[in-house]
Amino acid sequence: MSHVLMRGRGGRVCLPDPATTMIDRADGGQLVLYPPRRVWDRTALTREELIAWHLLIAATARAMLDTLPQLAGGCLNYWDAGNWALNPAAEPVGPKDPQAARVLHQHLCGRSPHSTDRAWQWGESPFFPAYVDRFTWSAGKAPFTASECVALVERTRIVLRDDYTEVDAQGITSAPCGACGYPTPLDDLDAVTARCPACRALLLG
Numbered sequence: 001m002s003h004v005l006m007r008g009r010g011g012r013v014c015l016p017d018p019a020t021t022m023i024d025r026a027d028g029g030q031l032v033l034y035p036p037r038r039v040w041d042r043t044a045l046t047r048e049e050l051i052a053w054h055l056l057i058a059a060t061a062r063a064m065l066d067t068l069p070q071l072a073g074g075c076l077n078y079w080d081a082g083n084w085a086l087n088p089a090a091e092p093v094g095p096k097d098p099q100a101a102r103v104l105h106q107h108l109c110g111r112s113p114h115s116t117d118r119a120w121q122w123g124e125s126p127f128f129p130a131y132v133d134r135f136t137w138s139a140g141k142a143p144f145t146a147s148e149c150v151a152l153v154e155r156t157r158i159v160l161r162d163d164y165t166e167v168d169a170q171g172i173t174s175a176p177c178g179a180c181g182y183p184t185p186l187d188d189l190d191a192v193t194a195r196c197p198a199c200r201a202l203l204l205g
């Protein structure tokens with residue numbers, strides 16, 4: 001399950017799925033952004049959807065650069081690939097039509113000058129594993145902490161409002177989960193316990 005940190009007119013910003021995390025937070029970290037509507041490629045978005053999504057991408061990117069010490073002197077890679085969903089071994093097994101199987105999403109990949117990950121060496125193109133190795137490749141890679149995410153969401157809202165004149169910050173309203181502390185859209189928090197969907201699922205499990 002991917003934790004949704006914030007959601008608004010431009011789409012939603014998530015932590016990477018723990019099973020397929022690409023970059024440890026200390027090596028630069030990673031966020032995943034989905035557009036406001038499920039489409040296979042950005043050419044399928046309307047003009048308004050495309051503008052809103054790209055403002056959210058840029059504001060989130062600015063927030064990463066502005067708030068994360070591990071990205072001091074670093075940069076970002078914008079990775080929109082969606083290849084594994086097209087692998088013949090992916091469910092449902094067999095050949096895939098990209099327009100049906102692909103789900104457009106944008107990875108924001110932090111590139112730290114001090115990365116110790118061989119796949120994410122500063123000054124080099126990143127290395128991506130084969131489809132069959134995607135889970136072992138992700139082992140031990142940690143997402144951003146809850147406090148890092150609180151700062152990321154707050155800075156994203158300010159950039160949207162002040163730099164991109166989205167006066168209501170695209171309608172983004174998030175607050176920390178009462179259990180894990182990660183920012184969560186207000187609509188997703190339990191009205192009584194203030195727990196996020198993942199923490200509620202843990203209690204049920």
Ligand SMILES: [Zn+2]
Pocket residue numbers: 177178179180181182195196197198199
């Ligand atoms: Zn939680």
